[in-house]
Amino acid sequence: MTDQDAVLALNQAFYRAFATYDYPAMEALWARRLPVACLHPGWPLLAGREAVLRSWRELMSQPEPTAVHVRNAVVQMYGDTALVLCEEMIGGGVLAASNLFVREDGAWRMAHHQAGPLAPAAQRRPEPKADTPPRRLH
């Protein structure tokens, strides 16, 4: 398995853990020693393993798991660090996500997650054209 394949599989495992409320799987995939952080949509920074994992426990304490489907995942490699960019179809909307992975003690682990909403026009595109500049970015 290439590093790219390993990282994409870990990205899938991250969403599977969330969608099935599998907290032990979620806990296992985050880095233990290297710094971790998380930016859930609309919320301030969670920094550090304890705060990040507490947020996933909190999410998983809600009555019903949220269905999440991932599409258009791409991975960019930087040696022992990898960035996965993907779209999350969740609760009728679409979020764009950046997921950072690091090689720690020989295994790939998650180091950071940020997700934020796509605009309605972008949500309708099954294959967003990366080379088309938006009219208004901020």
Next chain:
Amino acid sequence: MTDQDAVLALNQAFYRAFATYDYPAMEALWARRLPVACLHPGWPLLAGREAVLRSWRELMSQPEPTAVHVRNAVVQMYGDTALVLCEEMIGGGVLAASNLFVREDGAWRMAHHQAGPLAPAAQRRPEPKADTPPRRLH
């Protein structure tokens, strides 16, 4: 200058280039050889140096530069990769941002930027408590 200081200075240079419409400075700070990407708020993924830089040219073609102030920047180091997490005060709102930097041919360069809105409650907090779990994350 430590790597942390160099990366935080580059993070500041990124926002200064945007706020002053200094396109040459913006162009110079993105990686040349390693893969780059950008997730502007609400827009689909821009992948590759050409698409990313075109988006900044487009932004800088608008009549007035947008004032941007950065606060609460923290850096997490992963060897030759560094992640800066910060808040952007822009246009009366606050965005949370993840900025990824990589060491390329001996120099730190930008590899990825994602920004998304903070919730109003989070915007009011000058120093967000990272260890307080939000009630509802998604």
